[in-house]
Amino acid sequence: MSEEVQEEQELVAGELPPIESVEELSCIIQALVFASTEVVTLKKLKEILGDFLDQSQVSGALRHANEQLAKIKSPFEIVEVASGYRFRTKNVYYPYIRKLFPDSNPRKLSLAALETLSIIAYKQPITKAGIEAIRGVMCDAPLHNLLDKKFITLGQRADTVGNPYTYITTEEFLKYFGINRIPDDLPRLTEFSDILNSDFLIPQYHTQKQMPEQIPLQESTKQLEIPLEAGE
DSSP, X not given: OOXXXXXXXXXXXXXXXXXXXXXXXXXXXXXXHHHOSSOEEHHHHHHHHOTTOOHHHHHHHHHHHHHHHHHTTOSEEEEEETTEEEEEEOGGGHHHHHHHOTTOOOOOOOHXXXXXXXXXXXXXXXXXXXXXXHHSSOOHHHHHHHHHXXXXXXXXXXXXXXXXXXXXXXXXXXXXXXXXXXXXXXXXXXXXXXXXXXXXXXXXXXXXXXXXXXXXXXXXXXTXXXXXXXXX
């Protein structure tokens, strides 16, 4: 057995050596993010590397990583999304990457579905009646569409007459739109439309099958821009 292989086996079996620099931490985090099929959260990094890690250290290491990637004109960057981190290709390479997935089916949404998704994103948890009160029309079809595309799911029952289910956005929604924090990173309705209906976004992750946790929201809806139009 070579010394290199023996050292690797000892590292796996035993304690990890101390991390001595931002550059070393940056490289380790890059390796973990690259190897993971899902976004890598701060909690997961702490489980692997130790509780000494905090948000500022990780952010500094990722800034260093992206600076180094930019220096070598790498087509990749690390981004924070869905309360975790993942690699993504830079937008400039989209025309080439799109040709790699000629059979992919972009998740185009109607205006009604976009309006409904915007309302849920900003006002969640919200009932069907609450959505219809804002839109002014029935929303059965848009809700079924969004559920089918896994952008929304059922939340807790509302404490109102009949205890109807509420609707909330999913982790799939966060990942697909590159959103990390709600409502801070939410795009406006026009941006939803530009992203989805221009075939711009190709998801670069594996879909999780578990139900997402409910995401707490602030009360402010100042960013909400929803033109109310009749019809579905």
